Amino acid sequence: MIKPQVIAAYPITPQTHIVEKISEYVANGEIDSQYIRVESEFAAISACLGAEATGVRAYTSTSSQGLALMFEVLYIVSGMRLPVGMTVVNRALSAPINIWNDHQDSMSCRDSGWIQLYAETAQECFDLTLMQYKISENKDVLLPSMVCLDGFTLSHVYEPFHIADEKDVRDFLPDYVPTHAVLDPEQPLTLGPIGFPSHYMELRSAQVRAMEGSIKVIENTFKEFSDKFPVQMKGNRPEKYFHVEEYRMDDAEIAFVALGSVCGSIKDVVDELRKNGEKAGLVKIITYRPFPRDALKKALKNVEKIAVLEKAVSPGGNGPVFEELSSLLYEMKSCAQIRNYIVGLGGRDVKLDHIRKIYEMTKMGVGGRQEWMF
Amino acid sequence: MAIMGLPEEEYFSCGHRACAGCACATAIRWITKAAGKNSILVEATGCIEVVSTPYPETAWKLPWIHGAFENPAAIASGVSAALKSRGLADKIKVVALGGDGSTYDIGFGHLSGAFERGEDFTYVCYDNEAYMNTGIQRSGATPFGASTTTSPAGKESIGKIEWKKDIMHILAAHGSPYVASASVGYPQDAFRKLRKAMETKGPTFVNLFASCPTGWRVDPAKSIEVAKLAVETGAVPLYEIIDGKHVVNPQSKDASKLKPIEDYLKVQGRYSHLFKPVRREKELAMIQERVKQNLQHLIDLSAKGF
Numbered sequence: 001m002i003k004p005q006v007i008a009a010y011p012i013t014p015q016t017h018i019v020e021k022i023s024e025y026v027a028n029g030e031i032d033s034q035y036i037r038v039e040s041e042f043a044a045i046s047a048c049l050g051a052e053a054t055g056v057r058a059y060t061s062t063s064s065q066g067l068a069l070m071f072e073v074l075y076i077v078s079g080m081r082l083p084v085g086m087t088v089v090n091r092a093l094s095a096p097i098n099i100w101n102d103h104q105d106s107m108s109c110r111d112s113g114w115i116q117l118y119a120e121t122a123q124e125c126f127d128l129t130l131m132q133y134k135i136s137e138n139k140d141v142l143l144p145s146m147v148c149l150d151g152f153t154l155s156h157v158y159e160p161f162h163i164a165d166e167k168d169v170r171d172f173l174p175d176y177v178p179t180h181a182v183l184d185p186e187q188p189l190t191l192g193p194i195g196f197p198s199h200y201m202e203l204r205s206a207q208v209r210a211m212e213g214s215i216k217v218i219e220n221t222f223k224e225f226s227d228k229f230p231v232q233m234k235g236n237r238p239e240k241y242f243h244v245e246e247y248r249m250d251d252a253e254i255a256f257v258a259l260g261s262v263c264g265s266i267k268d269v270v271d272e273l274r275k276n277g278e279k280a281g282l283v284k285i286i287t288y289r290p291f292p293r294d295a296l297k298k299a300l301k302n303v304e305k306i307a308v309l310e311k312a313v314s315p316g317g318n319g320p321v322f323e324e325l326s327s328l329l330y331e332m333k334s335c336a337q338i339r340n341y342i343v344g345l346g347g348r349d350v351k352l353d354h355i356r357k358i359y360e361m362t363k364m365g366v367g368g369r370q371e372w373m374f
Numbered sequence: 375m376a377i378m379g380l381p382e383e384e385y386f387s388c389g390h391r392a393c394a395g396c397a398c399a400t401a402i403r404w405i406t407k408a409a410g411k412n413s414i415l416v417e418a419t420g421c422i423e424v425v426s427t428p429y430p431e432t433a434w435k436l437p438w439i440h441g442a443f444e445n446p447a448a449i450a451s452g453v454s455a456a457l458k459s460r461g462l463a464d465k466i467k468v469v470a471l472g473g474d475g476s477t478y479d480i481g482f483g484h485l486s487g488a489f490e491r492g493e494d495f496t497y498v499c500y501d502n503e504a505y506m507n508t509g510i511q512r513s514g515a516t517p518f519g520a521s522t523t524t525s526p527a528g529k530e531s532i533g534k535i536e537w538k539k540d541i542m543h544i545l546a547a548h549g550s551p552y553v554a555s556a557s558v559g560y561p562q563d564a565f566r567k568l569r570k571a572m573e574t575k576g577p578t579f580v581n582l583f584a585s586c587p588t589g590w591r592v593d594p595a596k597s598i599e600v601a602k603l604a605v606e607t608g609a610v611p612l613y614e615i616i617d618g619k620h621v622v623n624p625q626s627k628d629a630s631k632l633k634p635i636e637d638y639l640k641v642q643g644r645y646s647h648l649f650k651p652v653r654r655e656k657e658l659a660m661i662q663e664r665v666k667q668n669l670q671h672l673i674d675l676s677a678k679g680f
Binding site: 005006008032033034036037038039040042043044046047048049050051052053054055056058072073076080183184185187188189190191192193194195196199203 | 411412413414416423424427428429430432434435436437438439440441442444445447448449450451452453454455456457458459460466483484486487490491
């Protein structure tokens with residue numbers, strides 16, 4: 001549906017279904033893309049860099065070690081302002097080697113200058129992939145984007161979702177016409193020069209400003225998409241896409257904050273808690289980069305206690321979302337108590353009981369700043 | 375200055391920041407002349423990238439892109455694919471460029487991958503036999519006996535103790551339709567090979583030997599002279615592998631007429647430890663023997679039709 005003219009990808013569990021399916025589409029002539037079967041993820045992202053610089057839409061997908069291998073080029077792609085689109089099928093990082101889900105891979109690329117959107121459901125994976133190109137290719141943004149989806153939980157799941165009508169998608173996301181500098185013999189340009197100390201900060205700050213500005217573009221794109229493609233299956237996506245999804249937050253006193261598929265389980269626990277008269281709610285983060293400060297400030301302004309559930313951790317520090325939220329609360333002069341719960345690393349199940357216990361601990365103020373639940 | 379037989383158009387302008395006598399910069403002029411206007415160049419990190427593109431200036435009059443040290447072959451694959459999808463593949467040539475550090479070492483996996491896939495572009499290695507941009511460190515292309523900052527000659531060391539990687543045959547073994555070695559000492563020959571590589575469909579390769587007066591400790595005025603000596607002594611044989619068959623060029627046709635290898639080694643500071651304080655007879659003999667054998671092997675292959 002996104003019609004990338006160039007696809008370059010390398011297989012890695014649990015992303016393999018994506019490259020296999022794309023291979024089938026190409027083999028059966030269902031899509032008209034140049035598909036480069038590269039020799040590594042490093043080559044995949046490099047080929048996408050070359051393709052985008054030559055003025056076409058490029059797509060790649062990877063997981064875990066593959067994303068880690070791409071790391072060097074991620075910064076180059078964003079620094080060169082090339083709107084490459086990538087699906088990250090989230091998986092743990094070695095060692096020990098582990099093919100199952102957590103968020104350590106994409107979180108370690110937090111600062112690479114890529115927009116990051118996290119999906120909870122199959123429907124959101126589909127929708128966000130359509131939206132990521134619209135956002136990335138916006139002339140005021142021109143930054144690459146990752147849609148992050150949980151390995152196995154979302155990559156190997158049978159779950160009903162609505163596939164938008166192709167004509168409407170074309171309307172929403174027309175064929176790509178670059179408006180920025182591309183490699184063209186008629187207009188020779190030098191892309192990727194050396195930037196001395198006299199210019200490096202100017203270029204970096206322009207990139208950072210574009211990332212900050214993208215928050216509005218993402219918001220508008222979410223709105224346009226939600227209006228154009230209304231919910232077809234209740235509950236499998238937010239009715240109106242926004243940077244965060246507030247679930248039963250109206251009068252919530254204790255809020256969970258999380259990203260990705262674990263939000264489904266948290267919603268179930270919130271429902272249960274609500275039935276028991278508890279004022280619980282969930283703030284699901286969809287847009288993680290750029291960090292949606294205003295949306296989070298609004299969502300969390302009245303809560304007393306916050307439990308951040310994260311599938312990533314900085315050894316010697318905390319979960320990345322916890323750190324940023326803490327600093328946001330300080331800025332808000334909020335006195336809310338905030339705790340960091342590290343869950344689901346390397347595919348460990350996050351059970352409803354874990355979430356119930358997290359609620360209990362947060363409510364009673366039991367345990368330390370960082371607690372591991374497994 | 376026009377060189378006989380080479381187009382007069384210049385696509386690599388003067389005013390770049392290369393060292394005096396840099397033969398790589400000379401090589402780039404010929405590469406761009408061979409590529410012509412309708413081409414896209416993809417360059418690895420290295421000397422040439424650094425000296426030619428201090429933002430916001432550029433020496434390039436052709437569309438040019440640089441990503442990282444190890445990935446010009448992968449970026450070129452993406453550029454080729456994009457041109458194909460835009461229906462421009464037959465109109466625009468893609469040329470990837472890298473020094474020997476990128477080509478022989480850090481970018482070698484990507485180069486191999488692209489050649490295995492049969493990508494349609496020409497890869498030119500400007501080979502100055504060490505990591506010159508970072509200050510003369512040894513690479514897989516550094517010859518036996520050469521002193522570099524990471525293989526320094528010393529009381530217990532004669533410089534690099536490994537022989538140069540045979541990149542030509544490795545790439546030919548990928549099934550490349552055209553692989554050639556050239557030297558900046560022979561502009562017309564190099565230009566012909568570059569053109570032929572660019573006109574041949576599929577992944578083609580030219581190893582363009584380019585002297586580095588700074589790294590080799592040679593008088594900058596002798597840059598081209600030393601590149602010629604490399605061929606005349608057999609240190610750098612000029613040959614092509616066309617569809618798997620060897621063609622040894624006239625400059626390297628006769629192993630019995632080679633100048634002594636010492637003529638080439640003596641003029642370079644990177645080999646000075648082989649001559650003083652004492653002559654390293656054993657190593658000098660080894661190098662001489664190896665050079666002769668190498669060339670004879672190529673001549674034999676060519677004579678047998680391989």
